[in-house]
Amino acid sequence: MELLTNRSKLVTNKQMTFAEKLYIPAILGGLRITIRHFFKKKVTVCYPEEKREHSKIFRGRHVLKRDDLGRENCTACGLCAIACPAEAITIVAEERKKGEEHLYREEKYAAEYNINMLRCIFCGLCEEACPKDAIYLTDRISLSNYERNQFLYTKEMLVEGSEGNERINIDARRTGIRDGAM
Numbered sequence: 210m211e212l213l214t215n216r217s218k219l220v221t222n223k224q225m226t227f228a229e230k231l232y233i234p235a236i237l238g239g240l241r242i243t244i245r246h247f248f249k250k251k252v253t254v255c256y257p258e259e260k261r262e263h264s265k266i267f268r269g270r271h272v273l274k275r276d277d278l279g280r281e282n283c284t285a286c287g288l289c290a291i292a293c294p295a296e297a298i299t300i301v302a303e304e305r306k307k308g309e310e311h312l313y314r315e316e317k318y319a320a321e322y323n324i325n326m327l328r329c330i331f332c333g334l335c336e337e338a339c340p341k342d343a344i345y346l347t348d349r350i351s352l353s354n355y356e357r358n359q360f361l362y363t364k365e366m367l368v369e370g371s372e373g374n375e376r377i378n379i380d381a382r383r384t385g386i387r388d389g390a391m
């Protein structure tokens with residue numbers, strides 16, 4: 210019979226030898242591999258005690274940005290939701306009312322903005338689609354949780370604070386995108 214690949218093995222009903230029945234050669238073979246790896250340089254990182262440095266263009270947890278005056282940049286145009294291949298983003302738009310100019314930069318804003326982080330594949334297409342500099346992926350990792358509903362990130366969880374120390378700095382990511390740095 211012609212084999213499909215050179216890695217396939219024919220299965221036989223061959224009786225095991227006495228040595229094979231003892232399993233000692235197989236156990237010693239396994240131990241040899243374990244010991245060999247024991248002295249090799251570790252590729253794993255003991256997170257969270259040790260943290261690996263992320264690249265400038267690491268795509269982590271999203272942030273909804275504000276402008277220099279602290280107003281939300283997002284105009285609820287929905288382009289990010291359309292661009293999202295995982296259909297993870299849902300938005301409810303509202304018209305800005307008189308007296309809310311200090312809250313929202315545009316005449317329309319996102320009253321609700323949700324990202325289902327269980328669907329998100331961190332592709333960054335929402336960021337690329339946004340014409341208003343409103344959404345960015347950051348170097349913050351998305352936290353693990355035990356409840357599925359905890360992965361529905363609401364606008365309150367996504368939008369950055371308006372105070373100076375609450376702002377999420379995305380300069381490195383912006384520069385990384387521009388330079389194509391890794």
Ligand code: SF4
Nearest residue numbers: 293329330332333335
């Ligand atoms: S990073 Fe990709 S998958 Fe995640 S919300 Fe943005 S477009 Fe959707």
Ligand code: SF4
Nearest residue numbers: 283284286287289339
């Ligand atoms: S984040 Fe950007 S693309 Fe998405 S709705 Fe807001 S302005 Fe539009």
